[in-house]
Amino acid sequence: MMSQIPVKKKRQRQSEPTLPTDLEDCVCFPEVVLCLVEKRMGSSRKAFLTTLARRKGFCVEAANSERVTHVVSEGNSGDEVVEWMKRNGSRSVDAAGSGPALLDLSWFTESMSTGRPVEIEPRHCLGVSVQAESLEDRCQVSPYACQRRTPLAHKNQVLTEALETMAEEARFCGSEGRSLAFSRAASVLKSLPWTVRGVKELHFLPCIGEHSRKIIQEVLEDGTSTEVENVRQSERYQTMKHFMKIFGVGVKTASQWYQEGLRTINDLQAHHAKLGKAQQAGLLHYRDLNSPVKRSEAEAIVQVVQKAVDQFLPGASVTLTGGFRRGKPSGHDVDLLITHPVEGQEVGLLSKVISWLDSQDFLLYHSTHRNASQALEDQELSVSMTAMDRLDHCFSIFCLNYPHGSIKGGSRAWEPGYELKDPGDATLWKAVRVDLVVAPYSQFPFALLGWTGSRNFERDLRRFSKHEKKMVLNSHTLYHTEKKIFLSAASEEEIFQHLGLEFMPPEERNA
Template identity: 50%
Template sequence: MVPLKRRKVVASQTGNTGTEGGDEVKFPQVVLFLLERKMGASRRAFLSQLGRKKGFPVQELFSQTVTHVICENNSVEEVKTWLESRGGSRPAPHLLDISWFTESMRAGEPLEILDRHKLQEQQRDESEVVFFSVPSYACQRRTSLENHNAPLTEALSLLAENAELSEDDGRGVAFGRAAAVLKALPSLVTSMSQLRGLPCLGEHSLKVIKEILENGTSSEVESTKKSERYQALKVLTGIFGVGAKTAERWIRGGIRSLHQLRQAGRTLNRAQQAGLEHYDDINQPVTKAEAELIMETVEKAVASVLPGAQTVLTGGFRRGKLTGHDVDFLITHPEEGREVGLMPKVVSWLQSEGFLLYQKTTRNSYLESKDGPGRPASSMDRFERCFSIFKLSKEEETRTEDPQEETGNGDPNSTKVMDKQSQWRAVRVDLVVSPISQFAFALLGWTGSKLFERELRRWAGHERSMSLSSHALFDNTQSKYLRASSEEEIFAHLGLEYIPPSQRNA
């Protein structure tokens, strides 16, 4: 028996010489290479073995000695691009469709290469190619939840997330803007030529897009997914109350998992303790139905302490999403000033009814007379707010699977199987109180998406010489505040076409 290491060497050498298991090479003048792209690894392995048994040299790795490249469902442009990425070949090999290979296998010898065996140049009518054009700012574009280019946008969004976790905000924004452009496109991207002239697509983003269009995946994205650091940052920042800086510090201290964090005996603040305790629940998506159940409870709490107050479900659910990572509510009263002191009463009611597993309330620190909407420059507003972990009861209980139990014919001494997790789950909930004079701005800011709001502020500053926040809109040219009682009025002040919440999913 050949030792393991020796066997690996033999296998490697066999792959390069084109023989396997002592198969005789009958046609040394023909050296085949089967392109795995679109063919698949298992099919390629099967066909390679078949070729060797028929006496054809088949190489596992492409080299200058290859005379025939066998492809399946590839265009000649794709294969030539692939060859160029490997330094080309002299002389250039035949680029053949799988049909030549299968017919040669049946014949037991290499057949004459006919025109129908050759990969064909794609004849594309320029009039049939869909070229895209979109405005530069996301706040000028309508972006629904329907995404025709999910593989591309998911890849760019992952790179954006990784950059943000690494506190490289510039790169994170660049990838995010590129993803937002692709989300807004009305149909599938099939070639790089369609992207000519589109805004926000930098060199790095275009490289990722090109690789996915050609190979179906991006090597950078795949290596990022597998990166221990990225995985650790994802896990640790998934703890409520833990940001990228804290996670990075823990990673430097050797902590990369929840188990290691628990074992390390780190001192955690109240938010982090609650986040760790309810980690699984908080990192489970919240459904629209669950958000509506929580809203019923919040509305009841608000009505009990201040009749006439209004509660609005904001965030992704207002934009039409069916799931989210948390639930956000904006609360106000039609009479200015009546909202003062509302939050402590609402929180007290929720606590007395056993709905809050954790809560932290911050006071309203915004004063229009002293604080302009863009000073200091920050995306964070300063409303009175309650960050909480909500205890959501489940309507359906988990039962045993004894079919007789449903008819009452089971063992009278048996009991229903029920634990804590079958009775309730923890959900992240934010409550925000706004004066009615600022409500339109708060509603716009808390509806999102995050990039849409960022682009609104950028448009206001760069294109209109204004400062926009979730509190107000200030005209720097006229040195005055521009009032608004609705989102439509804010868009009008900014010189933008009104875009409804369902179209703000940038």
Template identity: 50%
Template structure:
């Protein structure tokens, strides 16, 4: 008997030599409940008989063949691939039992499809069309920046944030998924009936929504918002360089604010020291006008040390936001390898101009052969990057047309000269968080997708890739576990296509 691994490989070797005798048929064999080796055997058999057997599903498929699946199961799988309404009967795809395929193999040609070959799909009860259009994954939905249900989503996001503060990631994600569904609705929710059949709305979220719809507010949400723990954790995690665990430890030690850290003489690392020193500035939203000025400065810095490099404004601003809490940039160069070691050169240029109040640079530690399929997909990439705090002129918004002036107007000074008592309300500059990321050109499309956000949208993309496509997606690459290979892409559109998803532009990824 030929070993399993050898049989899988031989499929791709021989398939190109088979002649298609029935071009009007395009068959997809569903692996579900069948297994890889049997599907490979049936694929080889079909091609040897002159049938066109496709490896992946596409709109060109005319016949789907499955074994040991009900019609409802195959229809549900098909709906997941196409994003169609289950009640939509316009599809011309034939859902067939394996018997049709085996009889066709014996006959040497496609036999006539009879009732005994066809998988029956039970009609679904009438459901609100709005609900049917709402897919369960956020990466399947278009979520605009402005929506109709902020009075509900703000409440759910407070509970999500509080769950995160309490190290309950599962509950936090559940609340955020519920909020994401409400953001994608094309209308304002007026009653619980509007939520009928919507995905991702757990019992807890529905209780909160019901109370807000009936009473105007939720006692749980208001109690959480006013709680000492929530307010303290929000203040402490708002410090640059402070995570949930550190903030929780400080809270248990009786600390409630940045002032408490100063008063008690807490031991802080460099990032946390900068976070406390510039706390008030970093709590203020960054405007799009300020982001544009910083973009001009970064572009000037990058081109000064690497001509021909490409710079892209990322994060919420790429999704169309007018304000944000920081500014993210992705940098690359069309000639692979020229971007290596770029970040220290950029930061040196910025420091010479007196533009950096704080910076920490990390090297690129990603190795595809080691970190690809073996590494669980998550939101942490391994690019060369710099977490920094920029010193930006307060008049920056009026200088968007002259980035050179913005650079020259920023006063220079050493690290020791920058003290919080010198930075008063009347200061002519402010501190702004800026993240700089350098990506190799071959990974730029994946990095662009990963750094555009939103956070939940990216999480759902990775979940879809793993659970629905048996792929591993990161900001570096897309790996297909079935084919045992990396899928290369030059654009975000290509990545969505690999994943079998409709392309969603950045402005509608605000999940």
């Protein structure tokens, strides 16, 4: 009988330690999500580094994750990393390298050594060169502002402020061409859906001249432009800017005062500078007219004017235009457009409204300009006239009363803009610049488009009409110069259709 040989028990293999399935439980730095680039790193090394990072409390995800904030590469250029990320399904990295930080392995190594994400320094970053084709694929930029959507908030504020300072200085010097060049460059940057990070991107953008490019490069590299700062600090620029804040004062008058040695408002008074009625009113209410007008204040003025209009022409409408129609929460003036659905009923309305407002002490100053032109059909040679040339309009300084009372009974002795300490105190009122415009109903869409702005948008819209469509557009009509016909429109949308343009809502006309 054979002896029974005991069966040898198989030695149980110890299971390898496994990582937690819920990685979020051991993530110490949730704001940092890593992606390791396998190219040149290799799959084995990538797996080792991934395990190391996770043990240190870092989150590591694949290239196609939208949560990735830091892309780590070994031995690749920034362009190669961008290409690899795109091939592996990333939608957060574009051809310009914007999105997650593109980092050399040195950042990863230092972070692992310290046990936390170290601060990103220039030596850690991988450079990306922008390719013309990829930038054009990302965003086609039109040279015309009327073909660019420009919201109020944009991503290149510091750059546009620098260019707009240069545009303003050029205008103060009487150089309209140079001013327009800087203004157009700023307008292009406002429309970009991305933040400009390098001068190479400027090469593919329209309307960016050499001088503008130099300013932008300085700001990008140094955080500021020496030339722009010198302008802002110059006595002439500051004085011109100060004088032109006075209602009724333009470049010519401000420049003349500067040449005469005047520098401040006190100088104007001490030297008895000759002032027109508008300038006198502007000087008297200087502080109010240079404080922002809130939307609620603008709407309160609309209600007062609508009340006046209703007394003389029921059914007439009062529309708030300008920056408020483009979505601005505040502005420096209030533009109102008045019309009536029955053509011709609006004739003579403005003078009646102004007389009533004045009799009720709502007007501190006003200057009315009557429409003295012929019918549009007889005005073919002058269809290029500007927005206010042939519309009844009034430039005024409005007395906006606050709920505590009216300005009657000597309350004008209060200084404009006076802040009440006690709600029960005397009347509070504020001087506000208000422009009233009356348009015939058939011209209302054109007037509404013209008075909504912005200035750059309107300028380019008319330039596009002339150069691309052989048409002349103003605040009265649209005229085809080759067909010799006026094109009617019942809305702004129809005007855009005539011009073959995609309709741009007011909120996206902040060029």
